[in-house]
């Protein structure tokens with residue numbers, strides 16, 4: 001018999017069969033009395049009853065563990081009428097006494113001049129169990145990661161919100177309720193000198209150019225001091241098109257290690273008496289600055305200078321006084337060179353100055369200024385000392401040499417000339433290659 005004929009001949013039997021075949025429980029409820037006027041097979045069997053009549057005419061409240069008393073039913077009935085379907089996660093009472101977690105969808109409809117509530121309840125035991133296990137596993141993972149680092153972050157890339165773990169907040173000096181959960185709370189506290197490249201490392205990872213985000217940078221704490229942190233993170237969730245949605249990472253406070261590293265670096269690159277960069281650094285920096293100026297087609301000047309008759313300062317006033325003069329000259333010149341210039345103690349009483357983007361005329365003028373400055377300095381702490389002078393030899397790239405070595409030889413020859421012409425003077429290098437390389 002065709003389906004339409006079956007429906008026409010015995011509609012009630014057919015609908016009952018259909019409802020009984022549903023895996024979810026279906027209840028038809030009288031809204032005024034809360035009584036069950038119909039339920040399907042899943043409804044009575046899931047709750048441990050033998051037949052539908054065991055539940056019919058009973059109040060639905062007798063099956064519910066979360067709705068207590070007619071007062072609460074009345075307010076829920078108002079909600080159901082206001083916004084169908086009304087979704088409710090609660091617990092049904094099994095005949096044996098245990099509870100069944102359910103997700104219930106209830107809608108209101110009218111039939112034959114009367115209102116009815118139709119509730120479809122789904123057993124969510126497995127789902128609840130799974131959610132509980134997942135959240136326990138998540139908590140375990142967070143705990144393990146937190147213990148393995150000084151803090152965790154979890155960034156929702158689309159919304160820009162960031163979870164900062166309590167340990168991370170503590171590391172930065174914040175309480176558990178402080179530090180707004182936004183990306184700006186982190187980004188605004190990165191040291192200005194580090195922020196551009198830290199962002200570029202993250203961008204590279206987001207764009208797939210780096211396998212992970214990893215950076216060592218300075219992060220400001222609540223007191224305004226900077227900590228050195230080692231930060232590692234990775235995208236852990238993407239949308240169906242592969243766009244990053246979420247990124248997590250962990251942070252280590254490496255301030256002590258980094259400060260020690262910087263101190264060692266400074267010891268290796270600076271002269272301990274004057275605090276100036278040392279000869280080794282001068283060789284590296286001169287090479288790199290010449291390459292840079294060659295590329296940018298800029299002139300570069302170097303000046304070698306040597307204190308005059310320094311041996312006699314040592315001999316007459318003592319070695320300690322000689323040390324003070326060396327440190328005093330370094331301090332004096334350091335205050336007067338440009339911030340873009342490099343001043344080195346090259347060795348003994350010899351110094352070197354590198355001036356990027358400087359012509360011969362500019363360099364000559366600047367060095368002449370240094371010479372007169374030193375000559376006119378009064379050594380208040382060393383009253384017996386008298387006048388201290390120095391001799392200077394200057395050369396400019398590319399006029400006097402095309403490499404660090406050629407430039408150095410040219411400036412050294414000019415310095416030698418300054419010494420032999422009477423000292424306390426500035427001499428210019430001969431134009432390369434005229435006197436630099438004699439066959």
Ligand SMILES: Nc1nc2c(ncn2[C@@H]2O[C@H](COP(=O)(O)OP(=O)(O)OP(=O)(O)O)[C@@H](O)[C@H]2O)c(=O)[nH]1
Nearest residue numbers: 306307308309310311312314319320322323348349
């Ligand atoms: N106090 C002190 N003296 C140093 C240091 N390094 C080198 N000297 C001394 O610097 C002196 C350099 O002497 P010379 O090379 O003869 O040069 P000068 O006496 O300056 O003579 P001219 O360069 O020709 O003007 C030597 O006596 C070195 O012992 C240092 O770190 N401290």
